[in-house]
Amino acid sequence: MRIDLNADLGEGCDNDEALLGLVSSANIACGWHAGDARTMRQCVRWAIDKGVAIGAHPSFPDRENFGRSTMHLPPDETVAGMLYQIGALAAIVKAEGGMLAHVKPHGALYNQAVKDPVLADAICEAVRRFDPTLRFFGLAGSGMIAAAQRAGLTPVEEVFADRGYQPDGSLVPRSQPGALIEEEEQSLAQTLSLVRDHRVTAIDGSVVPVNAQTVCLHGDGAHALAFARRIRERLAAEGIAVAATA
Secondary structure, eight states, X not given: OEEEEEEEESSSXXXXXXXXXXXXXXXEEOSSSSOOHHHHHHHHXXXXXXXXXXXXXXXXXXXXXXXXXXXXXXXXXXXXXXXXXXHHHHHHHHXXXXXXXXXXXXXXXXXXXXXXXXXXXHHHHHHHHHOTTSEEEEETTSHHHHHHHHTXXXXXXXXESSBOBOTTSOBOOTTSTTSBOOOHHHHHHHHHHXXXXXXXXXXXXXXXXXXXXXXXXXXXXXXXXXXXXXXXXXXXXXXXXXXXXX
């Protein structure tokens, strides 16, 4: 058994290089919510050196609020913004001798697309137009996965080690209690349940079936690096290998 571990990088934290030694996929911020050209290039170089799959991590144009503000943009504007950000990272990846592997939206862009099919379709249309061979990371079982399928993309169903789940399989909004799992052992137990048992316990106690293909490890927490090491150790103890999706 194997699972992909991904982390959002290039967002201003000082542990990106170390995290790249523990994950199998990297989602690199493309400048709109965090990062810049220099940061993108450095993260790309580290990822190539460590054999980590490189993905673009585009967002709404919302640097002031780290891409977490709700926005309602016309589909054409969403497509253009996605192409702009993916293209910027792809140019750096190509110049450094690497290959772009996937796209994962960030923040509000991601969370709104879970339940907004028009937005999800616009995001996936941009990926399809840029390169239909790119894999698309979206919340497992959500409308993002359906949109990727409609666009002819290869979806990768993502789950979260440290986020609370609602009974419908969506994430608890960050503005509500239970959104973040602070207890490390609880996060580890949830990760194993998601990966090994294909299910997660929602905040109301109900059990939700989940198809986990990649696990997101947030790289911006105070203990992100130590937690990533513990997840790797726990997965290895369970006989679960870590590898990027093919």
